[in-house]
Amino acid sequence: MESYRQPAYLLILAVLALSVTLNVVPEAYSLPEPSGYMINDWAYLLTWEEDDSLEGLCRAIEEDTTVEVYVVTTTDLEGYDLSEYSYRLFNDWGIGKADVNNGLLLAFHYVDINSTHFSYEFRIEVGRGLEGVITDSEAGRIGRDNMSTWFDWAYFYDGFYEGILELYNKFKDDPSVVSSEGTIIGFAALQAWAYANPLLAGVFIGVGLWFAGAMTQVALLRGRIAAVPLVFMAGLVLFAWWLDGSLLVLFYSIAIAIGATVTVRGAGRVRGGGGRTEGGGWRT
Amino acid sequence: MNRNQITCIVLLALVLTGLGAFTILTYNGLVSSKLAADNKWAAIQVQYERKIELIPQLVDLVENYTEYEEDTLTAITELRTQWLNLNGSPTEQANVSTQLNLALNTLFVAISENYPTLYASTLYQELFDEITGTENRITMAKLDYNDAVTAYNTALQTFPGSVIGGMFGLETMPLYLGG
Numbered sequence: 001m002e003s004y005r006q007p008a009y010l011l012i013l014a015v016l017a018l019s020v021t022l023n024v025v026p027e028a029y030s031l032p033e034p035s036g037y038m039i040n041d042w043a044y045l046l047t048w049e050e051d052d053s054l055e056g057l058c059r060a061i062e063e064d065t066t067v068e069v070y071v072v073t074t075t076d077l078e079g080y081d082l083s084e085y086s087y088r089l090f091n092d093w094g095i096g097k098a099d100v101n102n103g104l105l106l107a108f109h110y111v112d113i114n115s116t117h118f119s120y121e122f123r124i125e126v127g128r129g130l131e132g133v134i135t136d137s138e139a140g141r142i143g144r145d146n147m148s149t150w151f152d153w154a155y156f157y158d159g160f161y162e163g164i165l166e167l168y169n170k171f172k173d174d175p176s177v178v179s180s181e182g183t184i185i186g187f188a189a190l191q192a193w194a195y196a197n198p199l200l201a202g203v204f205i206g207v208g209l210w211f212a213g214a215m216t217q218v219a220l221l222r223g224r225i226a227a228v229p230l231v232f233m234a235g236l237v238l239f240a241w242w243l244d245g246s247l248l249v250l251f252y253s254i255a256i257a258i259g260a261t262v263t264v265r266g267a268g269r270v271r272g273g274g275g276r277t278e279g280g281g282w283r284t
Numbered sequence: 285m286n287r288n289q290i291t292c293i294v295l296l297a298l299v300l301t302g303l304g305a306f307t308i309l310t311y312n313g314l315v316s317s318k319l320a321a322d323n324k325w326a327a328i329q330v331q332y333e334r335k336i337e338l339i340p341q342l343v344d345l346v347e348n349y350t351e352y353e354e355d356t357l358t359a360i361t362e363l364r365t366q367w368l369n370l371n372g373s374p375t376e377q378a379n380v381s382t383q384l385n386l387a388l389n390t391l392f393v394a395i396s397e398n399y400p401t402l403y404a405s406t407l408y409q410e411l412f413d414e415i416t417g418t419e420n421r422i423t424m425a426k427l428d429y430n431d432a433v434t435a436y437n438t439a440l441q442t443f444p445g446s447v448i449g450g451m452f453g454l455e456t457m458p459l460y461l462g463g
Contacts (some may be wrong), residue, residue, distance in 0.1 A: 083420050083423065083424070084423075084424070084427060087424045087427070135414070135417075136413045136414050136416075136417025136418070137409070137410035137411070137413040137414050137417075139413070139417075140409065140410070140413035140417075141409075141410070141413075
């Protein structure tokens with residue numbers, strides 16, 4: 001009996017493992033990850049105080065109107081043209097609240113020509129919900145009159161400050177840009193957090209499941225009743241289910257519990273980056 | 285019936301159910317990515333319409349200021365009419381759109397070189413910003429469309445999709461090139 005069963009289980013396991021491995025899709029393009037700040041001065045155009053001041057301005061604007069204004073300065077467009085870069089970055093980061101799409105991105109590309117000369121291009125990327133108040137021509141006027149005039153003389157801080165203020169003046173009195181996504185508290189906040197961080201929530205529950213599993217084994221080995229750890233385990237599963245209806249948290253936690261039980265060997269091994277040689281070099 | 289046979293039947297039933305579920309899931313995934321690509325195609329059309337709607341404004345404005353640009357303006361108006369009479373063929377659309385862009389560029393260059401008053405006027409600046417802005421939206425919509433089509437085509441041509449797509453007669457979609 002046992003000899004029949006063993007290969008069948010192995011086969012099922014192998015098929016499962018294969019289907020997981022084959023479904024890995026390669027990353028299409030690489031964009032910078034959100035840094036958690038609204039001002040991302042990657043081209044080092046602002047002093048620390050200026051950066052901080054703009055960050056304060058943008059956060060105050062978000063507090064006031066829920067509009068999210070982000071600034072990105074960069075010397076490297078990751079191979080994209082400026083328009084595509086700002087478009088992809090905007091949508092990748094999801095700037096603005098989802099219900100009204102009230103995001104703004106000022107993407108600034110700085111080119112260092114030599115020690116005395118620079119050139120720049122920048123784009124005001126307007127979220128869908130703000131298009132009514134900030135039309136392309138409005139954005140063009142603000143960009144030309146309130147920003148470029150400063151940027152031309154390398155007053156980057158003043159350009160951004162005046163530009164953001166000018167944009168703020170456009171949308172501050174418009175109720176349609178205000179997001180109704182209120183702040184959530186209590187259990188709903190926990191669920192929202194789990195929805196946003198399914199992997200992290202899965203880690204906590206997964207470790208709990210693994211612990212309960214281990215305790216079950218201990219109880220069985222010592223000839224005691226395994227009901228308590230089993231109930232604990234069932235409770236954790238139900239909790240994960242309640243936490244995230246899409247079952248992603250449950251999936252992660254079970255995967256982690258299994259992974260913690262079956263220790264994967266060699267997972268930390270350093271792997272090559274896929275480079276090739278054509279046989280060049282030297283030998284004795 | 286001994287236990288071995290029962291095990292075999294249960295295993296077979298499990299495998300068959302699994303295969304059925306797998307087929308349904310793959311097929312649904314293919315169809316939804318195709319619908320997503322169709323949606324992106326519609327988004328391109330919306331932005332094109334926006335651009336076409338701006339053209340009469342441009343023609344009206346430029347007519348009053350300029351004396352020697354009649355030919356270009358007529359060409360632009362004609363291309364706009366051609367566009368409105370198109371019946372949704374992508375190649376023809378790209379063709380008219382390319383010609384329209386060429387004509388518009390000729391006009392913009394002529395204005396910036398020969399009509400400084402018009403070029404500096406707020407009205408023209410705003411219209412120019414609107415048109416270039418719409419042009420940018422069109423480009424981005426095309427990027428999105430091509431991304432969606434690539435995702436769909438990849439799903440359709442790689443392993444599980446290729447078999448199931450072939451079973452249900454799904455075909456690859458063309459990328460939007462040029463225009």
